[in-house]
Amino acid sequence: MLEFFRTLTNNWDIFSRGFFTTLKLFVIGAVGSLTVGTILATMRVSPVPVLRGLGAAYVNIIRNTPLTLVFAFLVFAAPKLGIEIAFEPAAYTALTIYTAAFICETLRSGINTVPVGQGEAARALGMTFGQVLYLIVLPQAFRTVVPPLISMLNAMLKNTTVAAGFSVVEAGAIQAYLSERGENQVYTLFWITFGFLTFVVPLILLQRFLERRWAVVR
């Protein structure tokens, strides 16, 4: 039992470093993918056919690509494009590129739930497409899709572990470090799981809370 706790306390340096990087990946990835996802959703509902097509193409390609492949492409192919990218920024970028496609689709399904009358009324007041979208429709859409959005971000948080395969020292990589130090792997994996649960469970609870609180009756 004592050895079990020592696995954490003796290797606190690796654990704190790993989970700090995970947190950093999560925050930057969340901001990035929400921004890019919103832009993509705007493109997909815009009146310009070319933009709609481009948004649809992006979503269809990225959603059918393994995240690991996006990582591999950034790490091995991007330098050939003249973009020298370190492992950690590559991880932010890969998570953003990948998650944005899912965020876009979630947002778009939210936009579809807004009654047509809302947009018609806004247009009758002389609002432009951008104004209708950002002042009237998106705020209402966001409210209905906040629970699934949190679920997407939750999935992204877990996906940060993929970075372990590409030399980023985040929580998923702790295991490799500690096995070199000869620590008990079961204990190590248990502590990593425990660490993740402390991040994931609050997110799930927040999602449940908002689902009840923000349920929109239409």
Next chain:
Amino acid sequence: MSTSVLYDEPGPRARLRHRFVGIATIGLIVAFVAFTIYRFSETGQFEPLKWKQFEYEAIQLQLLHGLLATLEAAGTAAALALIFGGVFASARISDAWIFRAPATFLVELFRAIPLLILIFFGYYVPLQYGLHISNFWALVAGLTVYNGSVLAEIIRAGIAAIPSGQSEAAYALGMQKGQVVRLILLPQAIRSMLPSIIGQLVVLLKDTALGFIITYPELLYVGKQMGSRLAFDLPYVPTYLVIAAIYIGMCAIMSAFANWLAKRGDGKRSPAPAPRP
């Protein structure tokens, strides 16, 4: 005429503006593609030597083996995950708390742990106790419990979305719970669930790519090996382009099938939850 919430049918000036934006966007796309091709040819990615390896039978076979390894892991895990999902979904809707409580706990737990960590559990924990589990089964075990839990949730939500009048009518006819679920709820639920289930299987197929971290020789692992061949001047870009085409092709076909099923459905019932990436 227009059914969009956001804009009316465009008039002549709007159409002109849209055409302008469209042309500008196409210009940007063309510029981006041209830049990519220029950089790739500048750094020699299109040199014949880098692509030559795909002409060799041994290399083609290696690629094929990688693809088969991917499909083998994905197929096994998909079958097991469907069974896992079915069993846990029925436990979750059981009236007996002794089945319901542990099933709910496990489903929530497995969904909260990163897939990679689950795979590590399958791989390293037996090792610690002197048991060797092959990387194939470690990968399949991780994929099964993670995607099986998500599938359990999809199936449960699909059944819960059936109007309560359906089961009430069945109970009124004297049916037992098992009969109600089997004969009344499931046949209806499967219609609305199928697109989500296939969507989740696409996620499962994509996630086999994590296998390379525990050196399971799937497609991406093979790709990494092929890309690092000095004899062909490190053909990373060509290899990843080929592998991306294979992955995207396979997944796109499955996704298109799921979309087709979703469109074919009546579309009135609220669909089951979206697959989790």
